Amino acid sequence: MSAMDGNLRELYQEVIFDHNRQPRNFHDMPEADHHADGHNPLCGDQLTVYLRINNDVIEDVSFVGHGCAISTASASLMTEAVKGKTVAEVEALFKDFHALLTDTPPERDFGKLAVLTGVREFPARVKCATLAWHTLHNALIGDHTPAHTE
Amino acid sequence: MNTVADPRLALAATELPVADDFPILARPVHGRRLAYLDNGATTQKPTAVIEAEARFYRESNANIHRGVHWLSQHATELYDAARATVQRFIGAARADEIIFTRGTTEAINLVANTWGRKQLTAGDEILITTLEHHSNIVPWQMLCEQTGAVLKVAPVNEIGEVELDGFDALLSPRTRLVAITHISNALGSINPVAEMVEHAHAVGAVVLVDGAQAVAHQAVDMQALGCDFYAFSGHKLYGPTGIGVLYGRAELLADMPPWQGGGDMIRTVSFERSTYAEAPQRFEAGTPNIAGAVALAAAIDYVQALGMDRIVAHEHALLAHATAALSAIPGLRMVGTAAHKAGILSFMIEHIHPHDLGTILDSEGVAIRAGHHCAMPLMTRFGIPGTARASLAVYNNETDIAALVSAIDKAQTLFGTRKPA
Numbered sequence A: 001m002s003a004m005d006g007n008l009r010e011l012y013q014e015v016i017f018d019h020n021r022q023p024r025n026f027h028d029m030p031e032a033d034h035h036a037d038g039h040n041p042l043c044g045d046q047l048t049v050y051l052r053i054n055n056d057v058i059e060d061v062s063f064v065g066h067g068c069a070i071s072t073a074s075a076s077l078m079t080e081a082v083k084g085k086t087v088a089e090v091e092a093l094f095k096d097f098h099a100l101l102t103d104t105p106p107e108r109d110f111g112k113l114a115v116l117t118g119v120r121e122f123p124a125r126v127k128c129a130t131l132a133w134h135t136l137h138n139a140l141i142g143d144h145t146p147a148h149t150e
Numbered sequence B: 001m002n003t004v005a006d007p008r009l010a011l012a013a014t015e016l017p018v019a020d021d022f023p024i025l026a027r028p029v030h031g032r033r034l035a036y037l038d039n040g041a042t043t044q045k046p047t048a049v050i051e052a053e054a055r056f057y058r059e060s061n062a063n064i065h066r067g068v069h070w071l072s073q074h075a076t077e078l079y080d081a082a083r084a085t086v087q088r089f090i091g092a093a094r095a096d097e098i099i100f101t102r103g104t105t106e107a108i109n110l111v112a113n114t115w116g117r118k119q120l121t122a123g124d125e126i127l128i129t130t131l132e133h134h135s136n137i138v139p140w141q142m143l144c145e146q147t148g149a150v151l152k153v154a155p156v157n158e159i160g161e162v163e164l165d166g167f168d169a170l171l172s173p174r175t176r177l178v179a180i181t182h183i184s185n186a187l188g189s190i191n192p193v194a195e196m197v198e199h200a201h202a203v204g205a206v207v208l209v210d211g212a213q214a215v216a217h218q219a220v221d222m223q224a225l226g227c228d229f230y231a232f233s234g235h236k237l238y239g240p241t242g243i244g245v246l247y248g249r250a251e252l253l254a255d256m257p258p259w260q261g262g263g264d265m266i267r268t269v270s271f272e273r274s275t276y277a278e279a280p281q282r283f284e285a286g287t288p289n290i291a292g293a294v295a296l297a298a299a300i301d302y303v304q305a306l307g308m309d310r311i312v313a314h315e316h317a318l319l320a321h322a323t324a325a326l327s328a329i330p331g332l333r334m335v336g337t338a339a340h341k342a343g344i345l346s347f348m349i350e351h352i353h354p355h356d357l358g359t360i361l362d363s364e365g366v367a368i369r370a371g372h373h374c375a376m377p378l379m380t381r382f383g384i385p386g387t388a389r390a391s392l393a394v395y396n397n398e399t400d401i402a403a404l405v406s407a408i409d410k411a412q413t414l415f416g417t418r419k420p421a
């Protein structure tokens, strides 16, 4: 097995395929109090993230849209990771997750999000893995212009 | 495209012995043999071109049109000779109809900013097609905003062809400019340009042809096409990046105001008023990409030595072979199957996003493009976010197609979507 094959298996782990085939929290949310759109013009990925926030806590989160396996799985994993967290915790997690993919990550338990670590070896795919998070961030701050990954 | 009984036999007969001419093809990628199938984005460069550019800097470098010294005159001669080479290559009537630009994009913007700003007024119409690359859409949208002109778009059918009826229906005496691609970079469809030019001229419109995907893959002759402007990039023609060409008919160029102002484009300058040089200098402000022009001429010499007839025969045979090989893959759908097609294969694979496919193919040394190919409205027309695209050039062969097919198989295996054939 070449180094590249190893990297590819790190990128496309079974958890990724699972969340790509059956994304969790994949529906719209008429009762959402926050939402934002995200768009990666480079590959046409498009999604909307919905939130219901109560007392600064993310009570419910969902998304709809279409994209590559990495972006769909990342969005799905994100919804699982942020449910029940406070807004401040989520923003801190986004920062740390971004560092996990691009930089020196802080010591912390990333839980299932750690399966996306394989993206580190594929700089062209970092945008796929972070689009949902940029969109979530926009939803939190009430920015209704479509989120980009630039 | 010729229909051949056994595409493989035809393929063996048309193969061009050029792989050794392109040093980069010997470079492994991820430890694999490189199958470079992203020629629509840019082609690789033969040693003859790399050497021509290096030799210019080693032996001939000086600025042009301004030195009394020998080197400057020598560099000027090489630059002028490159212009004459381009003129002969595309069958322009005169060398001064050839303007060097940075590429296709700059050539189109030049026409929009000079001819367009002078000629168009509110209510005039610009007609393009659904096939266009963003660089043959956005400059016209900007011109419409500036002048009040209106952009019209000719439709494409299900297989990616602009039908003449649909095109003609949008032509009217209000049509001042028709801007059409010669060959679609996203689907490979070849437009019936000569007929479109004739119909456009019949209503008095001026015609610009985007030849970025055409000049390396078929003979192009300005007299036969009859168009008024023709734009292309050197880097898709085995030449360097940063050099391209705008052909413009002499009568039109003579009447066009300059775009960028500066050195080399003037006749006289005073603080009260400047007068401008004739074409092509009027449109080449500042020191141009001299080495790039010289190397572009070397690229044209290279293509002509191979022979355009042989290039066309090989690429068509390889296209037929690749089309058959890809179509046999379960779950693969071709996008764009025009009757007249150049060596571009756009496709979708069930349950695998083009971007994921691109990453997996790359791990096998197979370089393709995944995405919207700078033709977002065309992707919207087909209701897809993008495609995977393999685009062919002279050095591609059956081994590259076999690598592509086997890498697609690997992707389907990895995604668990591989079906028995």
Ligand SMILES: Cc1ncc(COP(=O)(O)O)c(C=O)c1O
Binding pocket: B040, B041, B102, B103, B104, B105, B106, B133, B135, B136, B181, B183, B184, B185, B210, B212, B213, B233, B374
């Ligand atoms: C059909 C077509 N038009 C225009 C362009 C733009 O060319 P360039 O980027 O070299 O200016 C391209 C290539 O990207 C193309 O394929």
